[in-house]
Amino acid sequence: MRTTPGSPRAWLRAHPLFGDSALAAVVTGLSLVAAELSGSGQGQVRPPTVLSVALVVLACLPLALRRRWPFALLCLAELPQIILAALNHDGGLAGLASLILLYTVAAYRGLALSLVAAAVSSLAYAVGRILADDRGDWTQHTFAAMVALAVWVVGRSVRLRRAYLAELVDRAERLERARDADTRAARAEERSRIARELHDVVAHHVSVMTVQAAAARKVLDTRPEAAKDALVAIEEMGRTAMREMRGIVGVLRTDGETGELAPQPGMGDLPGLVDQMREAGLRAQLWIEGERRLLPPGIDLAAYRLVQEALTNSLRHAGPSARAWVTVRHEPSELLVQVEDDGRGGTGEFTRGPDDRPGHGLVGIRERVALYGGILRIGPRQGGGFEVRARFPLKD
Template sequence: MRTTPGSPRAWLRRHPLFGDSALAAVLAGVSIAATVVIGTGDTSGYGPAKAPDALSVTLIVLGLAPLVLRRRWPFVLLCVAALPQIALAALHYDGGSTAVASLILLYTVAAYRGLALSLAAAAVAALAYALKVILDDDPANWTRHTFAMVVAIAVWVVGRSVRLRRAYLAELVDRAERLERARDADTRAARAEERSRIARELHDVVAHHVSVMTVQAAAARKVLDTRPEAAKDALMAIEEMGRTAMREMRGIVGVLRTDGETGELSPQPGMGDLPGLVDQMREAGLRAQLWIEGERRILPPGIDLAAYRLIQEALTNSLRHAGPAARAWVTVRHEPSELLVQVEDDGLGGTGEFARGPDDRPGHGLVGIRERVALYGGILRIGPRHGGGFEVRARFPLKD
């Protein structure tokens, strides 16, 4: 049963000391009033009771006072509360509602403490009741004793059930929180991976097209005065290359839209677009050639895009760093169990890694290539070519 915030029950749950104090005061008042009104009547079941006096009232108050702090030290207070009750039985006073205090403390131990301590509390309550029975003038009243035992067992079982239910609900809440945290972590990881993929795609698109446009612009500037028609052709190629770059960038960035719009979607490039890529590089001034060996087969989309981006990045770096008279060769070999991609040039590229000019800053091309190849379990080699130049070679395993 859920508690409405701001209700009296919710306030009492936030201030348990007030409720327990009120409970102890009510039980004490009822017990004292009952013993005073009834007088010497047998209300406790321990035989003829003495007339109430200051001692009996004091013992009743001491027997019910532990209820005030029952949530803090229930087991200790259960032991303390048993002493005034035993004293009342030994002196043949009417104990009033002091037995109820023992039941409440027994329930508190069972509901808020572990199994071992709750069993110890049950043993203490049984021992205290046995001592009161021994001190009773009528210990053979088995009906009353059996009823008291059944009530005590029922109270203990209810307390344990409440504790187990509370622990079960706490476990469900904790599990839900763990699942929520795990889901948030998975979402953040997926977003980071998607951002990394988009960054690689943007780099490949921008680096390739801007590099080609830069070379075309430089060529147009050199022949602008002497060969205006050639400069016009170079400017038209730059215009077309810029439109292509914008179209691809819209397709990539379109997935980042959050306002419900859809970007201009177009198929991702693949190995079938290699002839067009090589033609672009030739128009930009790189003497590139393409060889495709083996029986062509349909490649997985991821490997298809990764191999294309690798060739695009390698040719772009050859265009930028190999020199004006360099040649480049692209070899694609389809084998039954793997795809071999090799790009090499005979230019003046640097050693060890993709060379960079004095005006270039380290980019993400090499990192992106390594990530793409490693993602599909491939093997990558980047370095100087035997006999001069530079070489990029990758092997992608193909599964049936």
């Protein structure tokens, strides 16, 4: 049973010495009263003396520390009762103190020690009956043995139940920690995904806008209409970038807010992407070969981002007169995506010229392709230019 914090029951559980001391005082008082009533009546029991009163007190007072040293106090409490039996004095309810201590050993100590405590209690009872020359009725002795056994069984049951509840609490805490760890891992993975998406979106659109702005600056004086068209393209590109960014970060909004959750782009959006690159000045062409099939969402997005990043790099680094080719081949067991240009040759796996620094875009492409078990090649193209080629395995 659970206790409410601050309640008297909770306070007693937090201060067991107070409750056990009160229990010892109550049992001692009742034992003295019972011994006095038994000694003043008819029978062979001797009336109470100072010694018998002291022995009754010694048999009951160990209850005050029963949770700290239950087995030792049980042995200590049995000695005064044996002496009382030998002197033919009635111990009153001192036997109740032995039962309580036996229950405490069974409830708070291991099985082996509780069995020893039960044996000590039985032996002390037998010795006391022998010293008192009380052969009595076997029914009475059997009843006493059954009571002691019941007390021991109840104590063991309480201990097992306490251990079971502790195991449940520990298991719940472990599950809670595991769930928190999974949540943190999921959040980290989601942050990484959003970072990749934001990089791809921002890098692509800002690169295109930069090229358009440079073109507008060059023809602003001589061809105002061309500069106006470039500015319109920059405006449209900015609006598109904002739309895509809202769609990506919309999942980060709180429950009380509503975001614009647009679907992520895929291979079906490649014609529009190629048209954007043409408007920005890159002579790009698209070829789609094979029978089109429905792609898994992750591969669909990864392949689109690969083409987007590769064309953006071609636009930035290949040169003003470069051409680019996008080839998408649908095969029964894989998807081939290849982006080539005939611009300046590469000096390394990620560079396009002596002044260019490697960015995070192509590194992100490698991570995307590896995530879906694909094969990626990035490097100079035979005959000049640059090439990005990836194969994504497809499961039936």
